[in-house]
Amino acid sequence: MTEIFYSQDHEWIALGADGLAVIGITGHAQEALGDIVFVELPELGRAVAKGEACAVVESVKAASDIYAPLAGTVAETNQAIVDDPALVNRAPEGEGWFFKMRLADPAGVTGLMDRAAYDAFLGTLS
Amino acid sequence: MGVGLARTPLDGLHRRLGARMVDFAGYEMPLQYQGIIAEHKACRTKAALFDVSHMGQVEIADPHAFAALVPGDIAGLKPGRQRYTLLLNQAGGIIDDLMVANVGAHLLAVLNAGRKAVDVAHLRGHGLDITTCFDRALLALQGPQAAQMLPEAAHLRFMDAAMLSIEGIPCIVTRSGYTGEDGFEIGCAGAAGEALAELLLARGAVPAGLGARDSLRLEAGLCLYGNDIDEATNPIAAGLGFALSKKRLAAGDFLGADALRAALAEGMAQKLVGIRLEGRAPARAGAGIQHAGETVGRVTSGVFSPSLNAPIALGYVRADLAEPGTALDLIVRDKPLAGVVSPLPFLPHHYAR
Incomplete structure (x- = not known):
């Protein structure tokens, strides 16, 4: 079973059986951004530090950075959201994933939130 | 949302419609309802309804005194007509850009929300007798179906202004807007604003927020005060030369005229x-x-x-x-x-x- 964790930057990170972590933005994040019209993804092989800006989403009105929730190396990117940025709005926590990383330290996910903790975190924002 | 923000007379309606509210020029305003792209397309293909009550409606008693502060042909602005013009400073910079209508008894100007205080101080500082009507509502109905949805005003032509009753609500209607589409801006008493908006929504208008208003005006090539023009901006450089009356430039009889003539001679x-x-x-x-x-x-x-x-x-x-x-x-x-x-x-x- 895939374990999914959440960051305070409204990103999710799913640890797959292949040892790669899939990163995307949450439903809350896509709703806050509005209609997404452009996505820029990191280059394959790029080493990123925890919290480093490594992708960009643009809505009609504004640009937002996507941060690496943990340190690691970019292993795969989702061309589908480059071709169809609105896919992030339609399926943020599924087909609209951003990139996969090989984590420098997979145990680092314990510092992130589980779904219940993230939902509670969302409750503190409004 | 920030403390001390003003709300328009349509605030309750925005919240009932599920708008996402943002701080804009000191007001809590709807950024979007269903989404910017859908609202934008509704305006280009049907008709969209915008709350622009944050803009400042001001009655100006003396057209001659007002003319001394703007470069447009105000003397030639007949009753029932509206014009785009500019408040200029001595250096020819733009204090504000505004629509002004001759509604018979007086002129009615519509000021940018973020410039109301500056404009009022400027106008009064030059001795103008003005009445601020900042508690009024102002709605913009914009799009190819706007005239169908507002048959009461369908006889107006572009840049006409008239006092009309819409289902019993006394309104000042102009055939103008900020989207590049046909449409109307409709002012009424603040207390009647929600009722006016509700009846236009019932006629099929799609509620649209500031997000779509911005993307629509940009496609239409229309300047936004504070972004594209400001007190340091020359109207000639900003492509607003159409708002400068040749006759009045030659006469040099408005604030900033000397600076603009020098700028024209020098080139931009x-x-x-x-x-x-x-x-x-x-x-x-x-x-x-x-x-x-x-x-x-x-x-x-x-x-x-x-x-x-x-x-x-x-x-x-x-x-x-x-x-x-x-x-x-x-x-x-x-x-x-x-x-x-x-x-x-x-x-x-x-x-x-």
């Missing part, structure tokens, strides 16, 4: 241009503009155009690079994005002339 160092980008990444306000590796200007407004499905921008560039077709680089996240100077408006206007 910079000009506001439209820019179409080649990729899908938008360039936003503040992005540098380069030509042949040299910085030649900066972006003042940028958006992803829902109609063109491509990013567009307005920006000032060196005057010799303002010709449509000129290739420019817009610097976004330290990388150059290819763009080309485009004629304005980006999309043809559809006014009921």
